[in-house]
Amino acid sequence: MKLSHLIELLGNNLVEVTNLNGKDPEVNDVVSNSRLLKPGNLFICLQGTSFDSHLLAPELQERGAAALIAEKKIDVDLDIPIIYVKSSRLAEAHLYMEINDHPYKKLTTIGVTGTNGKTTVTTLINHILETFQRKSALVGTVKNVIGDYVSTNPKNTTPGPATLAKYMKMAVEKNLEYFVMEVSSHGLAMHRVDGMRFDVAVLTNVTRDHLDFHASFEDYYRTKLRIFNLLKPVGKAVVNSDNVNIGDIKLPRDKIITYGFGNESDFRMENLEISRTGMYFTVETPFGSKHKVYTRLVGEHNAYNVTATIATMESLNYDTEHILEAISTFSGVPGRFEFVEEATKYGFDVLVDFAHTPDALEKLLKTAKKLSEGRIIIVFGAGGDADKGKRPLMGEIASRFADVVILTSDDPKKEDPEEILNDIEAGISKTKPYLVIPDRREAISVALTLANRQDTVLIAGRGHEDYQAFADYVVAFNDKRVVKEILDTKFRRHAKR
Ligand SMILES: CC(=O)N[C@H]1[C@@H](OP(=O)(O)OP(=O)(O)OC[C@H]2O[C@@H](n3ccc(=O)[nH]c3=O)[C@H](O)[C@@H]2O)O[C@H](CO)[C@@H](O)[C@@H]1O[C@H](C)C(=O)N[C@@H](C)C(=O)N[C@H](CCC(=O)O)C(=O)O
Numbered sequence: 001m002k003l004s005h006l007i008e009l010l011g012n013n014l015v016e017v018t019n020l021n022g023k024d025p026e027v028n029d030v031v032s033n034s035r036l037l038k039p040g041n042l043f044i045c046l047q048g049t050s051f052d053s054h055l056l057a058p059e060l061q062e063r064g065a066a067a068l069i070a071e072k073k074i075d076v077d078l079d080i081p082i083i084y085v086k087s088s089r090l091a092e093a094h095l096y097m098e099i100n101d102h103p104y105k106k107l108t109t110i111g112v113t114g115t116n117g118k119t120t121v122t123t124l125i126n127h128i129l130e131t132f133q134r135k136s137a138l139v140g141t142v143k144n145v146i147g148d149y150v151s152t153n154p155k156n157t158t159p160g161p162a163t164l165a166k167y168m169k170m171a172v173e174k175n176l177e178y179f180v181m182e183v184s185s186h187g188l189a190m191h192r193v194d195g196m197r198f199d200v201a202v203l204t205n206v207t208r209d210h211l212d213f214h215a216s217f218e219d220y221y222r223t224k225l226r227i228f229n230l231l232k233p234v235g236k237a238v239v240n241s242d243n244v245n246i247g248d249i250k251l252p253r254d255k256i257i258t259y260g261f262g263n264e265s266d267f268r269m270e271n272l273e274i275s276r277t278g279m280y281f282t283v284e285t286p287f288g289s290k291h292k293v294y295t296r297l298v299g300e301h302n303a304y305n306v307t308a309t310i311a312t313m314e315s316l317n318y319d320t321e322h323i324l325e326a327i328s329t330f331s332g333v334p335g336r337f338e339f340v341e342e343a344t345k346y347g348f349d350v351l352v353d354f355a356h357t358p359d360a361l362e363k364l365l366k367t368a369k370k371l372s373e374g375r376i377i378i379v380f381g382a383g384g385d386a387d388k389g390k391r392p393l394m395g396e397i398a399s400r401f402a403d404v405v406i407l408t409s410d411d412p413k414k415e416d417p418e419e420i421l422n423d424i425e426a427g428i429s430k431t432k433p434y435l436v437i438p439d440r441r442e443a444i445s446v447a448l449t450l451a452n453r454q455d456t457v458l459i460a461g462r463g464h465e466d467y468q469a470f471a472d473y474v475v476a477f478n479d480k481r482v483v484k485e486i487l488d489t490k491f492r493r494h495a496k497r
């Protein structure tokens with residue numbers, strides 16, 4: 001394709017074009033990673049979070065780039081055209097979709113954003129679609145599945161524009177019909193999804209997280225709302241109106257479908273009954289029908305996730321009773337409110353959960369308290385290189401709801417694990433027993449040893465993850481596996497008779 005065609009697509013992102021000299025070179029591909037550059041490519045330079053690829057400009061020309069896109073002045077003499085834009089990331093998002101023939105147009109696209117619940121909702125939607133024998137791709141934190149292509153533990157929850165466009169094109173080539181994806185606030189802020197449009201965009205909730213990246217809670221909240229600028233003309237917004245003020249969404253009311261316990265919700269929940277093995281509740285639809293819902297998921301937060309899913313599927317014209325049948329067979333996402341069944345023979349419960357925000361931790365603790373007849377013992381930490389301000393809040397919540405708190409390492413990354421623990425400890429009430437045991441295996445072992453019959457041990461923060469990342473090394477670690485190993489090899493307590 002001609003460079004002039006790609007320039008036209010930049011719209012008001014375009015600032016100026018230099019070095020064109022009457023030429024209109026042929027461009028054979030678009031690329032933003034220099035390691036992948038081939039002669040004839042249009043290269044997008046951008047100021048990244050750790051690297052500035054504008055600095056590579058002379059090398060890129062030398063290696064045959066047809067032209068460059070830049071968002072900063074390139075102060076070296078080049079012969080190839082330079083297209084200056086306001087935002088290289090925005091250009092990236094649009095151009096990758098263009099060269100992949102806008103695959104989102106051939107798919108029914110569902111994007112789920114929110115602080116918590118994205119993986120649960122996307123996985124449940126995907127499960128329902130599979131039950132209806134619809135072919136669907138799933139993209140998110142735990143895995144990316146596009147037909148027979150599967151990648152586990154992806155680098156990003158929301159892939160960058162190049163990978164996203166590649167996945168969508170793959171989905172079209174594999175004759176898939178749906179594309180269900182998690183949309184993180186980083187993804188929205190970095191324009192990763194700006195080149196595509198959604199048939200349904202879901203907002204599960206916005207509570208404190210990522211304030212290392214976003215300037216303020218307001219900025220984080222507004223970033224989440226940006227997903228609603230990316231709807232297809234037929235698109236619908238599905239919103240938790242108990243948490244989000246729908247007046248903040250700049251869409252006509254008939255484009256917004258709300259859900260919650262509140263009286264004004266379009267999909268209104270009531271009569272929630274929670275047990276260890278699942279929940280029953282009622283959902284009243286905007287059409288006035290009332291439905292009894294059964295789900296194997298546990299916790300009020302999961303009632304929200306299930307109802308978000310019902311609203312989404314209804315908006316795509318699926319029959320409510322069939323949706324509910326499919327929901328009843330969903331066993332959940334690994335590492336989310338997952339019991340380690342091996343512990344029950346000792347008379348106590350062990351639960352692994354991915355709660356790593358104050359809100360998720362509170363929801364987890366409240367649910368566990370409802371279900372447990374004994375004490376709640378919680379083992380948790382906080383991830384490194386991330387929002388530090390949430391740490392004391394998590395400490396405060398843990399000591400408010402749990403009987404015994406054991407602070408340990410989560411995923412310290414480049415931070416000193418002891419400092420992370422100090423940050424959490426600052427929020428802990430000193431009137432309750434708590435321990436600080438940096439080694440996660442040891443912390444879990446102590447929690448299991450302390451557990452009496454009928455107690456519940458919560459191991460929070462790592463969920464399905466099977467590693468812990470430290471400054472210079474990564475260790476294999478999966479909470480559920482470690483619990484089983486400790487019970488199998490070290491536990492000397494008599495099993496329940
Ligand atoms: C901090 C951050 O978010 N970084 C993301 C960002 O990277 P970046 O573009 O800033 O990368 P960079 O290394 O500075 O490079 C800048 C540019 O130079 C190019 N480059 C770089 C080196 C080189 O030799 N040649 C070259 O051309 C790069 O291709 C890039 O275009 O854009 C990339 C593509 O979109 C992302 O993969 C990458 O995510 C990193 C891996 C990451 O860890 N991000 C986390 C914070 C994140 O995004 N998390 C959310 C989930 C959050 C949650 O809910 O918990 C997510 O959606 O994953």
Ligand SMILES: Nc1ncnc2c1ncn2[C@@H]1O[C@H](COP(=O)(O)OP(=O)(O)OP(=O)(O)O)[C@@H](O)[C@H]1O
Nearest residue numbers: 115116117118119120141301304336353354355360
């Ligand atoms: N609707 C919800 N409201 C509050 N907390 C929730 C909700 N759904 C799940 N959680 C909590 O968040 C944890 C992670 O759930 P899930 O993986 O579905 O969310 P997520 O948004 O994908 O998280 P992440 O982006 O960090 O991967 C769960 O283990 C649970 O503790």
